[in-house]
Amino acid sequence: MSDAILTLRGLKKSFGDIEIIRGVDLDLLGGERHALIGPNGAGKSTIFHLISGNIAPTAGEIMFAGKQIGGAQPQAINHLGISRSFQITNIFPRLTTFENLRLAVMRAHGLQYNFWRLVDNNRRVREQTERLLEMVRLQARADSIAGEMSYSEQRSLEIAMTLASDPRVILLDEPMAGMSRDETEYTSNLIREVTKGRALMIVEHDMDVVFSLSERVSVLVYGQVIATGTPEEIRRNASVKEAYLGEEVAA
Amino acid sequence: MKPVHILLLGIVLALLALPSFLTPGLVNAAIQMLIAALFASAYYLLCGQAGMLSFGHAAYFGMGAFATIHAMNAIGGTGLLPTPLMPLAGAIGGGAFGFFAGYFSTKRTGTYFAMITLAIAELVHALAPHLKALFGGEAGVSATRMPAWGFTFGSTNEVYYLTLAWVALCLTLLYLYTRTPLGRLTLGLRENTHRLRFLGYNTHGLAICVFVVSAMFSGVAGGLLVVSNEAANYVLFDAHLSASVVLNTYIGGVRVFLGPILGASLMTFFGYAVSDLTQSWLLYQGALFVLVMMYMPNGLAGLFGQIGQWRSRFGLAALIPFVLLALGAGLLVGGGGAFAIEMLQRFLSQDYQALASANAAGTWPPIRLFKHDWSPAAPGTWLVPATLLTAGAGLAVLARQWLRRLVQREESNRAAAEASVPGDAA
Ligand SMILES: Nc1ncnc2c1ncn2[C@@H]1O[C@H](COP(=O)(O)OP(=O)(O)OP(=O)(O)O)[C@@H](O)[C@H]1O
Ligand SMILES: [Mg+2]
Numbered sequence: 001m002s003d004a005i006l007t008l009r010g011l012k013k014s015f016g017d018i019e020i021i022r023g024v025d026l027d028l029l030g031g032e033r034h035a036l037i038g039p040n041g042a043g044k045s046t047i048f049h050l051i052s053g054n055i056a057p058t059a060g061e062i063m064f065a066g067k068q069i070g071g072a073q074p075q076a077i078n079h080l081g082i083s084r085s086f087q088i089t090n091i092f093p094r095l096t097t098f099e100n101l102r103l104a105v106m107r108a109h110g111l112q113y114n115f116w117r118l119v120d121n122n123r124r125v126r127e128q129t130e131r132l133l134e135m136v137r138l139q140a141r142a143d144s145i146a147g148e149m150s151y152s153e154q155r156s157l158e159i160a161m162t163l164a165s166d167p168r169v170i171l172l173d174e175p176m177a178g179m180s181r182d183e184t185e186y187t188s189n190l191i192r193e194v195t196k197g198r199a200l201m202i203v204e205h206d207m208d209v210v211f212s213l214s215e216r217v218s219v220l221v222y223g224q225v226i227a228t229g230t231p232e233e234i235r236r237n238a239s240v241k242e243a244y245l246g247e248e249v250a251a
Numbered sequence: 252m253k254p255v256h257i258l259l260l261g262i263v264l265a266l267l268a269l270p271s272f273l274t275p276g277l278v279n280a281a282i283q284m285l286i287a288a289l290f291a292s293a294y295y296l297l298c299g300q301a302g303m304l305s306f307g308h309a310a311y312f313g314m315g316a317f318a319t320i321h322a323m324n325a326i327g328g329t330g331l332l333p334t335p336l337m338p339l340a341g342a343i344g345g346g347a348f349g350f351f352a353g354y355f356s357t358k359r360t361g362t363y364f365a366m367i368t369l370a371i372a373e374l375v376h377a378l379a380p381h382l383k384a385l386f387g388g389e390a391g392v393s394a395t396r397m398p399a400w401g402f403t404f405g406s407t408n409e410v411y412y413l414t415l416a417w418v419a420l421c422l423t424l425l426y427l428y429t430r431t432p433l434g435r436l437t438l439g440l441r442e443n444t445h446r447l448r449f450l451g452y453n454t455h456g457l458a459i460c461v462f463v464v465s466a467m468f469s470g471v472a473g474g475l476l477v478v479s480n481e482a483a484n485y486v487l488f489d490a491h492l493s494a495s496v497v498l499n500t501y502i503g504g505v506r507v508f509l510g511p512i513l514g515a516s517l518m519t520f521f522g523y524a525v526s527d528l529t530q531s532w533l534l535y536q537g538a539l540f541v542l543v544m545m546y547m548p549n550g551l552a553g554l555f556g557q558i559g560q561w562r563s564r565f566g567l568a569a570l571i572p573f574v575l576l577a578l579g580a581g582l583l584v585g586g587g588g589a590f591a592i593e594m595l596q597r598f599l600s601q602d603y604q605a606l607a608s609a610n611a612a613g614t615w616p617p618i619r620l621f622k623h624d625w626s627p628a629a630p631g632t633w634l635v636p637a638t639l640l641t642a643g644a645g646l647a648v649l650a651r652q653w654l655r656r657l658v659q660r661e662e663s664n665r666a667a668a669e670a671s672v673p674g675d676a677a
Contacts, residue, residue, distance in 0.1 A: 052449060078451035090449075092442035103439045107451040111432035113460060118430045165451055 005030040005199050006051070006082075006169055011060035011070075013046055013223075020046050022223035023060070028169065033192070033200045035210040038220035039243075044203045045087050047220070048171050052084045053077040064169070078107075083167035087174045087203070089154045093147025097138055097157055100146045102129045104164035128164075135190065136160040152179045159187065163194055170195060172202045176209060188213055211235070219243070266415055270408045278407045279479075280523040284516040285418040286475050287499065291515035292425050292508075293468030294496045299505035300429065301461045302441030303357070304365045307372025308469055309492035310352065311345040313379075315470025316487050317386060318344020319477040323394035333399035338417050338474035345470015346463050353462030357455060360444065372493055379485035391484030394477070410479050417475055421468055426508055428464065437461050498540045504550025513551055529589075531596050538588070565657045573657070576650035580643045587639030593620055594636070598627050 004027035013021040020043050028034050036044050049055045051062055056071035063069070069077055092100045102119070105128050106112075111119070119125065133139045136156040141149055146157060159175050172191070176184045188209050191200065204210050210217060211231040218228040221243045227234060234240055270278050290312055297303050315338075322331040322340035332339060356367040379386040386392070396404040404410060428434045436457055439447050444454050477483050496515070503514020518539075522532055529535070547554050562570050597603055597618045606616055617624035625632040 054449075074448040075451050075453050078449060084449060086446075086449075090443065090446045092439055092446065094442055095438060099435065099438070103435060103447070104450050106432050106435070112436065112452055112457065113433060115428060115431045115433040115460075115464070117432065118427070119432045119435055120430060122432075161446075161450065 003030060004028060005065055006201075007061070007063040008047070008051075009061040009063070011047070011050065011062065012058045013043075013050060013055065014058045019058075020223050021050065021057075024220070024223070024225055026218055026225055026228070028199050028201055029216075030199055031197060032216060033195060033202070033214045035214035035217045036201055036203050036220055037205075037207075037210055037217060042220045043223040044220055045173055046223075048084055048173050048201075048203065051077075051171060052082060078165065078167075081168035082171065083162045083165050083169070084171035085158045085162040085173055085175055087177070089151070089158055091146050091154060091157055091161065093145070095146060096143050097146050097149065097153075098129060098133065098142040100157055101132055101160055101164060102126075104161040105129045105132065108165045132160045132164060135163075135194070137186070152183050155179060156183075156187070159190075167198065169199045169201070172200065172204075174203055174205065176204065176206060184209065263419065270411055275407045278411050280520065282407075282411050282414050282475075282479050283523065284519045285414050286472050286479070287496075287515040287519040288512040289418045289421050289475070290469055290472035290496055291500045291503065291511035292422055293465050293472060295500050295505060295508075295511040296425060296428070296437070296468070297461060297465040298497070298500060299511065300434075300437045300441060301458065303360070303458065303461070304497075305356075305465075305493075306365050306369040306497065307352075307490075307493050308368075308465075308496050309488050309490065310368075310372040310375045311349050311466035311469040312473040312476075312492060312496075313375070313483075313485075313487035314348040314466075315341030315345035315473030316477045316483045317392070317473075318470065319474035320392045320394050320483040323396070323477070323481075324392070328395065328397075330397050334396050334404050334478065335400060335402075335413055335416075337478050338471045341470040341472070341474020341477070342467045343470070345473060346467035349463045349466020349470070350459065353459045353466065357458035357462055369493075372488065372490065376485070376488040376490065379488050386485045387483075389485075391482055391486075393482040395481060396478060414475050414479060417471065421471055422512065425468060429508065433457075433460060495536075498536055502540055502543050502550055504552030504554075506549045507552045507556070510550050510552030517551070529593060529596075531592055534592060535589075561654075561657075564661065569657055573650055573653045576646050576653060580646035580650055583639050583643030583646060585643075587636040587643060590620070590639065591633075591636040594618065594625065594627070594632070 006028035008024050008026040011021055011024040011026075012019060024043075024047065026047075036047065038044055046055070050057050050070070053069070053072050053074035053076070061068060061070060064077075064080055064082060067080070069080065069082075092103065095103075102125060105125050106119070109122070109125055111117075111122075111125070130139070130142075133142055136159055138153060138156055138160070141153060146154065149157070155175060155178060159172065162170060162172065175191070176187050179187060184206065191202070192213060202210075202214065204213075214231060216228060217231055217234045218225050219234060219237075219240050220226075226243060227237045227240050229237065266281075269281060273281065290308075294305070294308050297305055297308075319337050319341040322337060323334075325331040330337070352368070352371045356364050356371065359367060380388055396410075398404060402409050404413070429437075436447070436452065439452075440454065440457055440461065447454050447457070473487065476487075495518075499515040499518045500511040501514070502518060503512065504510030518536065522536070525532055525535070543550060547557075549556070558570070558574070561573075597620065603616075603618065610616060615626060615628045617626050619625075
């Protein structure tokens with residue numbers, strides 16, 4: 001395993017008087033799959049918002065590949081190679097699934113301001129979009145209106161959109177919430193597959209997924225990381241058991 | 252060829268043949284329709300596709316118009332460009348001002364965006380009469396079309412063909428735009444700007460681009476008007492024009508590309524046709540807008556789409572009675588409404604009130620309407636619109652019932668079809 005690609009140091013975030021993130025230190029190593037777990041309201045999504053530029057930190061540092069990115073614009077952070085999904089599905093609801101994904105794919109092809117080419121004629125964009133659709137098993141839904149698909153299909157689309165820009169770091173916020181057993185297993189394998197050679201940080205409540213998928217786990221409680229380690233270490237950690245995992249996992 | 256292509260080809264051929272059948276007055280009306288259609292289509296790009304509701308689009312139309320008139324007057328009246336290319340000046344004028352206004356207004360979204368566009372347009376409208384050198388004060392600026400490329404551009408027909416060529420070109424470009432990457436991102440801007448940013452797009456930059464493209468084509472429309480009128484006046488910046496393009500676009504329908512074009516041409520035509528007959532055209536326009544928004548939010552184009560969908564569901568034969576009933580209801584309600592409005596408008600007008608008070612107390616002089624004299628005091632006079640409206644409402648109820656019966660029949664057919672294949676259940 002290599003050096004850290006993403007480092008959080010003394011990260012803090014307050015909303016008004018309430019400090020939600022209370023000094024977080026965290027390393028995401030290049031190429032690792034890292035799970036961020038913790039009880040509801042611990043601040044997991046807030047950490048993703050901070051890293052991805054949705055909100056600016058109150059204090060502390062976010063370093064990506066040696067660059068300070070705390071408070072930068074979301075599109076700038078995305079350009080550097082960090083891509084994220086959202087806990088609450090965040091798609092283009094009245095466009096087709098294909099169109100949703102194509103918008104995501106186009107960015108990496110530098111087509112933002114292109115108004116002199118017909119997008120249907122761009123073979124590379126189309127093929128990549130089709131490949132991604134196939135990857136998340138949505139090829140049959142290509143022409144469906146995205147907002148009219150089932151919840152789990154929308155979750156799959158969300159994942160595909162996140163992968164579209166060929167990112168170096170992927171942040172997935174509860175990607176499998178609302179999926180069936182079978183879909184969860186498929187998606188879990190898919191994530192393992194597509195994150196090869198990239199760094200993944202995943203927030204997930206399904207402990208089976210967390211322990212089978214991730215190489216390291218960090219536990220966030222009340223805006224602080226109380227433990228980081230391999231799944232084995234986390235399972236054995238007494239304070240984690242007390243704070244979060246409870247008997248269900250200890251058993 | 253798809254039906255829509257045949258339809259378009261037919262429209263183009265009809266438009267090409269048009270001047271040979273029409274009086275110069277009607278050709279002029281056709282020019283206004285073409286210009287309004289282009290303006291609405293440019294507006295639709297911003298409001299329908301990007302979801303940014305501008306309330307001040309007259310500003311870009313007007314800037315295009317004034318850029319064109321100055322280009323026509325440049326170099327001692329010979330013109331900066333040959334006459335057929337003059338609308339290019341409109342594109343540049345509209346686009347340049349659009350960049351300036353768009354840069355600021357697109358920093359905000361929703362209501363705030365709308366308010367900024369409104370404020371900018373009002374500002375221009377208020378300033379223009381004072382900037383005499385640019386906008387010519389109250390009198391405005393005039394110019395002359397110069398002969399070019401072997402055309403004199405002296406006749407209305409030549410102006411018509413020039414306008415038609417530009418509008419056809421611009422509408423084609425606007426359509427092709429929707430198929431480009433930027434055009435697709437425009438939809439993304441409407442659907443979910445937030446998500447676009449996390450996909451790595453600079454949404455402010457995108458919004459400025461869309462704004463400029465829309466302002467540019469609005470400027471071409473303004474330029475075409477100036478080429479046709481050979482004059483421009485600060486009244487072009489009037490809020491009425493900004494409001495008209497919003498109303499026309501929504502009446503036509505903001506869901507499909509052809510909607511605003513349809514809405515603007517129809518409304519301009521009606522405006523022309525009835526402008527001699529009534530002083531209340533704006534009232535009709537407003538009433539129509541309210542009705543469309545309430546009963547067919549997807550506009551006239553949406554109505555055609557809906558009828559097409561019903562046709563494939565219920566069959567043409569079953570639908571014809573419905574269409575006839577609905578048409579009858581529309582005509583009766585429209586007629587009754589128009590009668591009432593015209594009657595009231597004449598009755599309440601200052602002239603009539605003065606005439607009435609000069610008369611002996613209690614007697615009302617007759618009002619002339621539709622080639623008849625009507626006494627406002629006679630109940631029979633008001634019975635006419637009341638009867639028309641009631642009959643129209645009755646037909647509307649019948650049309651509704653007919654449609655309900657079609658839906659019921661479809662359902663029972665489906666139930667019967669399901670019952671007849673019991674093998675499936677096993
Ligand atoms: N914009 C905001 N303003 C005020 N409070 C906020 C804001 N965003 C989040 N919070 C609060 O911060 C806390 C952490 O929220 P966050 O969404 O990060 O939790 P989480 O760990 O992702 O929880 P979950 O597992 O339920 O998704 C919550 O108590 C939430 O109410
Ligand atoms: Mg969360």
